[in-house]
Amino acid sequence: MNNEQIRTAARKHLDGLTKPVGSLGKLEDFAVKMAEIQGKVVPESGKMGAFVIAADHGINEAGVSMYPKEVTKQMVANFTQNGAGINVLARHCGFDVFIVDAGIASDVDLSQVIGCKAGYGTRNFHEIEAMTADQLEICLANGKQLAENAVTEGYKILALGDMGISNTTTAAAMAIAGGLPAESIIDKGTGISSEMLDHKRRVILESIERHAPFSDAKDIMRKVGGFELATMAGFILGLKGKGCACMIDGFPVTAGAYMAWLMDNEVSAYLFAGHKSKVKGHAVMLQAMGLEAIVELDMRLGEGTGAVIGGFLVNLGIKIASEMASFNDAGVSQSTGKEENY
Ligand SMILES: O=C(O)c1ccc[n+]([C@@H]2O[C@H](COP(=O)([O-])O)[C@@H](O)[C@H]2O)c1
Ligand SMILES: Cc1cc2nc[nH]c2cc1C
Numbered sequence: 001m002n003n004e005q006i007r008t009a010a011r012k013h014l015d016g017l018t019k020p021v022g023s024l025g026k027l028e029d030f031a032v033k034m035a036e037i038q039g040k041v042v043p044e045s046g047k048m049g050a051f052v053i054a055a056d057h058g059i060n061e062a063g064v065s066m067y068p069k070e071v072t073k074q075m076v077a078n079f080t081q082n083g084a085g086i087n088v089l090a091r092h093c094g095f096d097v098f099i100v101d102a103g104i105a106s107d108v109d110l111s112q113v114i115g116c117k118a119g120y121g122t123r124n125f126h127e128i129e130a131m132t133a134d135q136l137e138i139c140l141a142n143g144k145q146l147a148e149n150a151v152t153e154g155y156k157i158l159a160l161g162d163m164g165i166s167n168t169t170t171a172a173a174m175a176i177a178g179g180l181p182a183e184s185i186i187d188k189g190t191g192i193s194s195e196m197l198d199h200k201r202r203v204i205l206e207s208i209e210r211h212a213p214f215s216d217a218k219d220i221m222r223k224v225g226g227f228e229l230a231t232m233a234g235f236i237l238g239l240k241g242k243g244c245a246c247m248i249d250g251f252p253v254t255a256g257a258y259m260a261w262l263m264d265n266e267v268s269a270y271l272f273a274g275h276k277s278k279v280k281g282h283a284v285m286l287q288a289m290g291l292e293a294i295v296e297l298d299m300r301l302g303e304g305t306g307a308v309i310g311g312f313l314v315n316l317g318i319k320i321a322s323e324m325a326s327f328n329d330a331g332v333s334q335s336t337g338k339e340e341n342y
Pocket of ligand 2: 067071075162163164190301302303
């Protein structure tokens with residue numbers, strides 16, 4: 001069956017379940033998209049995993065964040081002790097958590113963190129290219145390998161989360177270099193003052209001017225990217241054709257996804273936008289990729305917190321498709337005419 005036939009058959013299956021046509025709204029849409037992703041009319045639920053990928057950013061030296069870069073590794077320690085927002089939400093949404101070091105500025109305890117270090121933080125892209133071509137290839141390859149391993153281990157829904165002080169500056173530079181309008185992208189990350197936001201805007205615009213023109217997504221990531229965000233791009237590209245959905249999170253993760261999308265527009269077919277972040281440029285990137293956020297809770301934490309909440313709801317869509325009784329099975333009378341889905 002091709003995609004369109006699966007879509008039609010999945011919708012027909014849902015219409016045969018004991019409910020008015022379309023009455024489970026977006027849960028039904030999630031089930032249909034999962035059917036297409038898995039190539040099965042009735043999608044199957046399975047293991048769910050959140051990959052929280054961390055790295056440091058040289059651009060932190062330019063004074064664009066309220067926080068020192070040490071918070072990246074301190075939060076990674078918090079993740080490993082199950083004390084962070086993602087640990088709580090992942091636990092209650094049914095996701096296993098994996099922590100990845102893609103380029104933290106110091107060494108971390110690798111007994112609880114997956115080592116994928118491309119360097120000890122990127123360079124300050126206000127002055128010089130963020131990373132070498134080799135470092136970028138390492139990130140893309142590491143991301144692809146992480147995704148392939150997760151699929152081999154039977155994960156059906158994967159969520160991406162980020163941890164990287166100053167990465168909202170990196171993410172904004174990536175989005176703008178990728179063609180999106182600066183005025184709709186640049187915003188606060190963590191809570192900075194309006195003077196600091198003006199400074200952040202200047203740093204981003206000067207960096208774009210320094211490194212322009214940008215030939216493609218790889219050129220963007222090499223010049224103004226981040227190790228964790230490039231690893232996420234590789235992760236997403238690595239999931240193509242694997243029957244697995246990927247939940248994306250807020251502004252930084254979505255900048256990584258946007259790079260993957262620039263490299264291959266078809267990634268949108270297996271991406272879900274877990275939530276809409278408070279950071280204004282997030283919605284602009286989602287729209288460019290043709291994705292609609294599942295929930296809007298005014299969140300702006302990162303770590304994959306919005307991704308696992310959205311993933312929980314996608315999984316409910318799968319449960320509906322796979323566990324509800326049909327009109328035939330339950331002996332419930334169907335509508336007397338052709339029912340409209342409104
Ligand atoms: O996910 C989001 O939309 C989001 C919005 C603002 C901040 N963050 C998180 O905060 C950190 C970056 O903020 P900043 O101000 O240092 O650029 C990084 O660890 C992100 O995970 C995340
Ligand atoms: C405390 C803290 C936790 C975070 N989690 C993701 N980004 C973060 C940034 C800060 C500052």
